[in-house]
Amino acid sequence: MSNAKKSPAAASVSASPCTLTNGESSNVGERTTPSDSSSPCSTSSSSGMQKHCGTSNPPTAPSPAETLLTRVADERYPARVATIAAQITAANDQPTVHTLFLEGVTALxxxxxxxxxxxxDDGDLAACRFMLACDPAWARIYVQEGHFVHDPWLAYAAHHSEPIVASALNLLDNDHRRVIDLAARAGFVSAVLVPAHSGAGHSRISLLCLGSATPGYFEDAGLPRLRVSARMLALELHDWWLARIRRDLIAKARITPADLVLLQHECQGHSSKKIANEMQVSKSSINSRFQRMNAKLGVGNRRMAVQLAVEFGLILK
Incomplete structure (x- = not known):
């Protein structure tokens, strides 16, 4: 067994507990280890996913006679979603964000x-967090049966940024169909997929899935207007998660402003000698500081430290 240290945000895992809660998750931003299996809902996979699922009552259903087009035709439609999305950035905790998420979904x-x-990571799905506005039983089955490995919606989000009606995707095999059939039973008979990407390398991605139990609800002339507002909500949720993960990483690894300066120098390709000259310290001092920082981050070298810092938005590349 390897004794190599693992980054608090980048350790590989093989267990996948799913916590369904309305409150704060105790380890958001950190992947779990195989021993972290206290949840009644757990599974093992080569990808090793972590789930944090906020659950609540589903959004209020539109009236049976209301179509998407009639919904988005209301001149107040984009303003309602924008008002909700604007509050997400200032939210201090996950329950508040989840409440805004529910309000945004209803407004959409x-x-x-x-x-x-x-x-x-390297084309593989390594860690995952959920916020739910649907039956939480779907999430338990999804995790227990390992559907994330064959989820065509996640695969689409990993490689595309354009919102799309889920029915436009080609289902290549029976595994794909099982995932979609499960989603349909959870209220996603008609669905829109809204990816959100940011950060260097685009390794950290989010996906907002909007669903309706009404067949063809999103296959409607109102879709273009919904896409604009849904993108706004998805991006604000995505940016909030990234900001939270950055804060957690800095706190858990005890990263200081001086550490970030070193990482930025390394990112720009500066040698220890050049950094030492600019900071008016010895070269050995710079090397020692990098070694301590690598240990705090749980990585083996400077290159890996920079890669982690860029991925989590601690420095700009």
Whole structure:
């Protein structure tokens, strides 16, 4: 067994507990270890996913006669969503964000929704968090049966940024169909996929899935207007998660402003000698500081420290 240290935000895992709660998750921003299996809902996979699921009552359903087009035709439609999205940045905790998420989904006109934020490492799905506005039983089955490995919606979000009606995707095999059938039973008979990307390398991605139990609800002339507002909500949720993960990483690894200066120098390709000259210290002092910082981050070298810092938005590349 390897004794190599693991980054507080980048350790590989093989257990996948799913915590369904309205409150704060105790380890948001950190992947779990195989021993972290206290949740009644757990599974093992080669990808090793972590789930944090905020759950609540599904959004209020539109009236049976209301179509998407009639919903978005209201001149107040974009303003309602914008007002909710604008509050997310200032939210201090996950329950507040989850409440705003539910309000945003209702304002958009969906009757169910999932917001999932995930990390893609070397093309593999490595970690995942959920906020739910649907039946939480769906999430338990999704995790227990390992559907994330064959989820065509996640695969689309990993490689595209354009919102799309889920029915436009080609289902390549029976595994894909099982994932979609499960989603349909959870209220996603008609669905819109709204990816959100940011950060260097685009390894940290989010996906807002809006659902309706009404067949063809989103396959409607109102879709273009919904896409604009849904993108706004998805991006604000995505940016909030990234900011929270950055704060957690800095706190857990005890990263200082001086550490960030060193990382920025390394990112720019500066040698220890050049950094030492600019900071008016010895070269050995710079090397020692890098070694201590690498240990705090749980990585083996400077290059890996910079890669981690860029991925989590601690420095700009």
């Amino acid at each position: 006109g969906a009757t169910s929704a999932v917001f999932v934020s995930f990390v893609r």
